[in-house]
Amino acid sequence: MAGGRRAECALEGGPRGPMGAREALEEYREAMRDASGLRAAARAARAASAGRVVSFSKKAFVSVTTLCRDVCSYCAYRTGPGGEAFMPERAVRALLENARRHGCVEALLVAGERPEERYAEAASWLRREGHGSTAEYLARCSEIALECGLFPHTNAGNLRRDELRLLRETNMSVGMMLETSSGRLGGAGMPHEAAPSKRPEARVRALEDAGREGIATTTGVLVGIGETPAEAIESIAEIGRIAEAGGHIQEVIVQNFRPEGLTAMARAPPAGAAHHEAIVAITRLMLPSMNVQAPPNLTPRSYDSLLGAGINDWGGISPVTPDHVNPEYAWPEIREVEARTRAAGLEFRCRFPAYPERLAGLPARLREAALAVADADGYVAGPRWRTGP
Numbered sequence: 277m278a279g280g281r282r283a284e285c286a287l288e289g290g291p292r293g294p295m296g297a298r299e300a301l302e303e304y305r306e307a308m309r310d311a312s313g314l315r316a317a318a319r320a321a322r323a324a325s326a327g328r329v330v331s332f333s334k335k336a337f338v339s340v341t342t343l344c345r346d347v348c349s350y351c352a353y354r355t356g357p358g359g360e361a362f363m364p365e366r367a368v369r370a371l372l373e374n375a376r377r378h379g380c381v382e383a384l385l386v387a388g389e390r391p392e393e394r395y396a397e398a399a400s401w402l403r404r405e406g407h408g409s410t411a412e413y414l415a416r417c418s419e420i421a422l423e424c425g426l427f428p429h430t431n432a433g434n435l436r437r438d439e440l441r442l443l444r445e446t447n448m449s450v451g452m453m454l455e456t457s458s459g460r461l462g463g464a465g466m467p468h469e470a471a472p473s474k475r476p477e478a479r480v481r482a483l484e485d486a487g488r489e490g491i492a493t494t495t496g497v498l499v500g501i502g503e504t505p506a507e508a509i510e511s512i513a514e515i516g517r518i519a520e521a522g523g524h525i526q527e528v529i530v531q532n533f534r535p536e537g538l539t540a541m542a543r544a545p546p547a548g549a550a551h552h553e554a555i556v557a558i559t560r561l562m563l564p565s566m567n568v569q570a571p572p573n574l575t576p577r578s579y580d581s582l583l584g585a586g587i588n589d590w591g592g593i594s595p596v597t598p599d600h601v602n603p604e605y606a607w608p609e610i611r612e613v614e615a616r617t618r619a620a621g622l623e624f625r626c627r628f629p630a631y632p633e634r635l636a637g638l639p640a641r642l643r644e645a646a647l648a649v650a651d652a653d654g655y656v657a658g659p660r661w662r663t664g665p
């Protein structure tokens with residue numbers, strides 16, 4: 277059994293080099309019959325790179341605008357025009373002050389892709405408030421987050437280099453999911469048909485630009501939206517190439533698709549657990565020293581199976597805001613995630629939006645603010661996040 281041999285090699289012989297795409301596909305096929313060897317090898321690779329630590333980020337989700345110029349078939353975040361185009365400053369501040377009282381560390385600032393290019397009301401709102409673009413307003417929201425004692429991480433689609441430079445001053449990191457490197461998924465009737473920003477060449481260029489601007493970047497794949505196993509594996513290989521060239525990719529999310537009501541894919545089947553977990557394990561083995569994350573709310577009560585597939589991060593969990601991207605899937609209680617992580621023999625730590633190894637490279641303002649509340653290992657010290665009513 278291919279997976280069994282790998283487990284033996286990794287467990288007895290110590291860590292080995294990254295798995296290639298061709299081998300990964302063989303291992304995937306084997307895992308569909310018996311995943312035990314692949315999972316054991318992934319756990320061994322995690323132990324070699326991350327030790328026993330599994331982290332999370334205590335965050336507040338700030339939905340800055342749900343308007344978006346793109347239309348992805350699975351998206352439950354995007355709305356049409358009608359209400360106020362952007363969350364106003366006073367609401368951002370009120371949300372973040374409350375989050376700070378609850379011990380939140382990360383301000384996750386989320387916006388649709390360049391809404392001002394599609395909606396006149398978005399463009400006029402920005403003009404009225406004195407901002408030239410969504411990115412400029414996100415920079416203002418990031419300042420507010422810092423004033424409230426939180427550390428920003430912005431997720432606003434494909435950012436240009438000038439926008440990345442602007443956000444780099446206040447954001448510890450940015451998020452841009454590759455989702456898939458398969459152009460096939462942008463074809464007629466496919467999930468990205470009406471989403472030009474999700475064309476692989478556009479996404480890859482934006483991710484590479486983040487490397488050129490030296491900003492820590494979280495990316496990842498979305499599995500179960502119609503990709504083949506080979507396409508999922510090629511997407512991970514593409515992320516590996518970008519990470520190798522830029523040195524800026526700090527984390528890879530392996531997110532499983534879950535259908536949400538009122539979307540075009542509401543009746544599509546969710547990503548199968550076996551497929552998702554095999555891709556998690558393969559990500560760990562293809563990118564052995566990368567931080568690998570899977571969200572705990574999209575597969576409820578899946579703690580053991582995801583930990584067993586080699587993740588070392590649970591991503592952001594919020595005690596004060598819903599997951600606006602997946603509104604039907606509530607985040608679990610942090611104490612439950614902590615208990616299940618510890619029950620698996622692992623350590624549970626709160627991280628900043630930048631991983632400990634990235635803190636030294638931050639602008640001085642962000643680095644000093646983080647170090648003031650960090651522990652000796654670069655994680656958030658307990659008194660900072662274990663607070664709240």
Ligand code: SF4
Nearest residue numbers: 344346347348351388
């Ligand atoms: S997933 Fe992102 S890019 Fe696609 S429609 Fe939703 S907000 Fe826009």
